[in-house]
Amino acid sequence: MRLRPTYFFGVYHWRERLSRIALSTLLICAAAAAVRRGRRLVRLAAVAVGLGAAYRGGDAARRLLTPPPWALDCAKYDGLASVLSLDDIDRHLDVGCGSGRSLVGLAPHLPDDCHVVGLDVFDDRVILGNGPQLARRNGARAGVDVSPVRGDASRLPFDDGSFDLVTACRVAHDVPVERRDAAFDELRRVCADGGTVGLLELPITPEGVSDYEAYWRxxxxxxxxRVERVTTVERERRPGQPYVAIAATPR
Known part of the structure; x- marks a missing residue:
């Protein structure tokens, strides 16, 4: 029996969530001590504090593993691949690759000899373990030789027209609004004439914008x-708020 590859994509918002768990643990311990030694009213108050801390700590622990560090959720990447033309791709740039979820998700759809570059700021303050080594390791487990590059989406360190395929998966909404136009200009600049830009995005837009598909288009x-093809992919935990996958080509 062939075992499936095991991945580790990091723990999201780990500092905030671990801090909440630690604080909740301290409050529970303090409440337990008060219950043992305090008077009736103090014990009742301590029980209330302890229960509240247990709830908050449990919620933080649940969120610590959301999404699970090992989970891929192939459907959204399959959805993006379905609108892309991938048969003759020689060079692929994935902007905002992070720890490699998008690299692994798109790997089955790329030609075997495709050279893959993953760009990210690789900030491990938000995602525990987020770094070039983890992106390379996860890519290798999916059969992709990834070349990680540290960089900014609004100032890509590549020549004009360097890539046949440029993807940005769930990253554009994290780019500050004041730099978002520059980031999209960079996606266009590094995409070769005749190449494709693939965008996978959440239904997150600036305040006052309700039609997220039209916004990302x-x-x-x-x-x-030029937008060529569009599809949506339902999210298991957020029904009615699907991802949008868009394929576009340089004019």
């Missing part, structure tokens, strides 16, 4: 790209 079009 417009971001691509304003950067000089």
């Amino acid at each position: 417009r971001c691509l079009e304003d950067a000089g790209l």
